[in-house]
Amino acid sequence: MNARVHLVSLGCARNDVDSEELLARLEVGGFEITDDPDAADAVVVNTCGFIDAAKKDSVDTLLAASDLKESGRAKAVVAVGCLAERYGSELADALPEADAVLGFDAYPDIADRLRWIMAGGHHQAHAPRDRRLLLPLAPADRPGAADTVVLPGHGPTERGGSPASGPAVLRRRLDDSPMAPLKVASGCDRRCTFCAIPSFRGSYLSRPPGELVAEARWLAERGVKELFLASENTSSYGKDLRAGPQALENLLRELSRVEGIEWLRVSYLQPAELRPGMIEGMLGVDKVVPYFDLSFQHAAPAVLRRMRRFGDPDSFLGLLDRVRAVAPEAGIRSNVIVGFPGETEADLATLAQFVSAARLDAMGVFGYSDEVGTEAETLTGKLPDDVVAERVESMSMLVEQVCAERAEARIGQRVQVLVEQPDGVGRAAHQGPEVDGTTRVAGRAALRVGSLVWATVTAADGIDLIAAEAR
CATH class of the missing domain: 3.80.30.20 (tm_1862 like domain)
Known part of the structure; x- marks a missing residue:
């Protein structure tokens, strides 16, 4: 059976895209992806390094993942992402619970690197670099x-x-x-x-x-x-x-x-x-x-x-x-x-x-x-x-x-809603994902996730809206 890997994605939407590409590379490289951390042979944490709260969350997640090496089947915990790129060897020294700290340059061959780390191979964390000094490709x-x-x-x-x-x-x-x-x-x-x-x-x-x-x-x-x-x-x-x-x-x-x-x-x-x-x-x-x-x-x-x-x-x-x-x-x-x-x-x-x-x-x-x-x-x-x-x-x-x-002020407006949950909760066109509130289309037992429906706003709860499907 192929080794199983669980990935935790922290931070912004850009990090989520990186996480999805990392998962694709790992899967193509022979790993089985699991959503269950207890069933994983390796845990990869895509960290965020933007503000202090995000850094703390990243470190706490890495520490929690390292516990799986004793309570679960995990053989390795690997830090990637912005915190890993930004602090490199400094993070590795401060967090020996992580088996490796990999920067962005490690992404293309992440599967081979992870396999080597799981086999007990030692990986030297990269020294942080100021990428403003690196010339981009023409x-x-x-x-x-x-x-x-x-x-x-x-x-x-x-x-x-x-x-x-x-x-x-x-x-x-x-x-x-x-x-x-x-x-x-x-x-x-x-x-x-x-x-x-x-x-x-x-x-x-x-x-x-x-x-x-x-x-x-x-x-x-x-x-x-x-x-x-x-x-x-x-x-x-x-x-x-x-x-x-x-x-x-x-x-x-x-x-x-x-x-x-x-x-x-x-x-x-x-x-x-x-x-x-x-x-x-x-x-x-x-x-x-x-x-x-x-x-x-x-x-x-x-x-x-x-x-x-x-x-x-x-x-x-x-x-x-x-x-x-x-x-x-x-x-x-x-x-x-x-x-x-x-x-x-x-x-x-x-x-x-x-x-x-x-x-x-x-x-x-x-x-x-x-x-x-x-x-x-x-x-x-x-x-x-x-x-x-x-x-x-x-x-x-x-x-x-x-x-x-x-x-x-939007009460009475006719809005188009992208349904994201079967109970009719989704987002109107003016609402961005995760940060701008939701719109719940009431009056229907179920709506197909992914469908776009027109509705009239009937009430507001903070920045969240309640709407009735337009007939």
Whole structure:
């Protein structure tokens, strides 16, 4: 019997795609995949290294997995992902319970490496590298720059064509959800002072359109109805491919032609990079839902400058006006950081006024904490932890009120819902996965998962909606 491996995926949608590709490589490499950790011969943890809470969760998960070596049948516990890439040998030294710490470069031959580790082979953890110092491949050198593209775990395909003969595995899905993330790029070229992602994810690297279309077809064949386009900065898509000023819109047009895909959702757009006509261009593509995930992070100009970001309340509100002029019922979400070094009471009041005026559908509120190796770690004007916590609490209360009012304003609207559970719970077009609430279509004993139904909103519970199926 083949050795069994269990994989735990932590963090964002981009990590989930990495996890699915790792599972595919392991399965093609001869491993049996199991959802039961107690039945696994090896446990792989795809870690997150973004913020302190995510790091702690990753370490706790690795420690829990290591217990299986005594209570279960596991012979090895392996750390991969962002925490492993970011800290490498430092993590290995601090966490001897993990049998190996593998960086991104280990992914292509993960099956051989895992087999070696399970057999007792020693693996030297890699030394952390600042990937900002590594030159990305030139467009002509990348897979997919010629007439064919090579997909993970797949044989070559013609650009934009169907997969050629060979192993029919791109990803091994973590679940059977009708929504799947599609990672359109990795890395980031921005240098926000609070963010360490470029140091371990590298510079921005777009995936070729033909590769993405082929993967979208593969997902559609497996029942996926919604593609969630994910990257660290989706508004930058195609800049490194020399694909022209409308690279993202052109990609969306190609994806909209994939039979079986009904919704295209774009995540993580940088307000400073939304060029003229981009909003209209995106919403003008068939199947693109009216949804904007806009990374504001703050609204006070002084704080934004210290973050090395751009904008002010007037420009941000103007952007929201442009979105709503094209799509009045669009879903708009964002994230903000409070308690950033040097943030004054006046800055916090500016942010609060913006939140009240912006009327967003959902917003994440995060308290600032130092990230090792970032410029913000060296800034003066650090606020005490209790002050940061107070500001998180007050801003969260305001956000909860504003977003609940926005949800109540949708009562009476006719919305299209992607059903994700048999009891009729799903998401309306303005709701992104996991973070923007749900819509429950009441009045039916069961609805087919993956179906799109029209319904009228009858009530709101926080940011969640209740709707009656339209007849």
